[in-house]
Amino acid sequence: MTIVKIIALLLGLAFTAFGYLIxxxxxxxxxxxxxxxxKAGRRDERxxxxxxxxxxxLGIVLLLCFLLLQLVT
Numbered sequence: 001m002t003i004v005k006i007i008a009l010l011l012g013l014a015f016t017a018f019g020y021l022i023x024x025x026x027x028x029x030x031x032x033x034x035x036x037x038x039k040a041g042r043r044d045e046r047x048x049x050x051x052x053x054x055x056x057x058l059g060i061v062l063l064l065c066f067l068l069l070q071l072v073t
Contacts, residue, residue: 005069012062019056023049 021027028034028048037043 022052
Protein backbone atom coordinates (compact mmCIF):
# COMPACT_ATOMS: atom_id res chain seq x y z
CA MET A 1 0.00 0.00 0.00
CA THR A 2 2.96 2.29 0.57
CA ILE A 3 3.89 2.14 -3.10
CA VAL A 4 0.37 3.17 -4.13
CA LYS A 5 0.57 6.16 -1.77
CA ILE A 6 3.92 7.23 -3.18
CA ILE A 7 2.68 6.90 -6.77
CA ALA A 8 -0.49 8.88 -6.00
CA LEU A 9 1.55 11.61 -4.30
CA LEU A 10 4.15 11.94 -7.04
CA LEU A 11 1.65 11.87 -9.89
CA GLY A 12 -0.61 14.30 -8.05
CA LEU A 13 2.22 16.75 -7.54
CA ALA A 14 3.41 16.44 -11.14
CA PHE A 15 -0.02 16.87 -12.71
CA THR A 16 -0.87 19.77 -10.41
CA ALA A 17 2.41 21.52 -11.18
CA PHE A 18 2.07 21.09 -14.95
CA GLY A 19 -1.58 22.12 -14.88
CA TYR A 20 -0.73 25.23 -12.87
CA LEU A 21 2.07 26.19 -15.23
CA ILE A 22 -0.12 25.77 -18.29
CA UNK A 23 -3.27 27.47 -16.97
CA UNK A 24 -1.90 30.31 -14.86
CA UNK A 25 1.58 30.90 -16.29
CA UNK A 26 0.80 30.27 -19.98
CA UNK A 27 3.59 27.74 -20.50
CA UNK A 28 1.96 26.22 -23.57
CA UNK A 29 5.27 24.73 -24.68
CA UNK A 30 4.75 22.03 -22.03
CA UNK A 31 2.08 20.54 -24.28
CA UNK A 32 3.74 18.26 -26.79
CA UNK A 33 3.63 19.72 -30.30
CA UNK A 34 1.31 22.58 -29.37
CA UNK A 35 3.37 25.40 -30.84
CA UNK A 36 3.67 23.67 -34.22
CA UNK A 37 -0.06 22.90 -34.32
CA UNK A 38 -0.88 26.44 -33.25
CA LYS A 39 1.22 27.86 -36.07
CA ALA A 40 -0.54 25.52 -38.50
CA GLY A 41 -3.90 26.74 -37.22
CA ARG A 42 -5.10 23.38 -35.88
CA ARG A 43 -5.02 24.31 -32.17
CA ASP A 44 -5.73 27.50 -30.24
CA GLU A 45 -5.33 28.77 -26.69
CA ARG A 46 -8.69 27.33 -25.65
CA UNK A 47 -7.29 23.86 -26.32
CA UNK A 48 -4.23 24.60 -24.21
CA UNK A 49 -6.38 25.94 -21.38
CA UNK A 50 -8.58 22.83 -21.52
CA UNK A 51 -5.52 20.56 -21.35
CA UNK A 52 -4.10 22.58 -18.46
CA UNK A 53 -7.37 22.53 -16.49
CA UNK A 54 -7.67 18.78 -17.06
CA UNK A 55 -4.18 18.20 -15.71
CA UNK A 56 -4.80 20.51 -12.76
CA UNK A 57 -8.04 18.75 -11.79
CA LEU A 58 -6.48 15.31 -12.25
CA GLY A 59 -3.57 16.33 -10.02
CA ILE A 60 -5.89 17.59 -7.30
CA VAL A 61 -7.93 14.37 -7.46
CA LEU A 62 -4.77 12.28 -7.12
CA LEU A 63 -3.63 14.36 -4.15
CA LEU A 64 -7.03 13.87 -2.53
CA CYS A 65 -6.72 10.12 -3.14
CA PHE A 66 -3.34 10.22 -1.44
CA LEU A 67 -4.84 11.99 1.57
CA LEU A 68 -7.69 9.50 1.69
CA LEU A 69 -5.23 6.62 1.62
CA GLN A 70 -3.31 8.25 4.45
CA LEU A 71 -6.46 8.41 6.58
CA VAL A 72 -7.56 4.85 5.81
CA THR A 73 -4.24 3.13 6.48
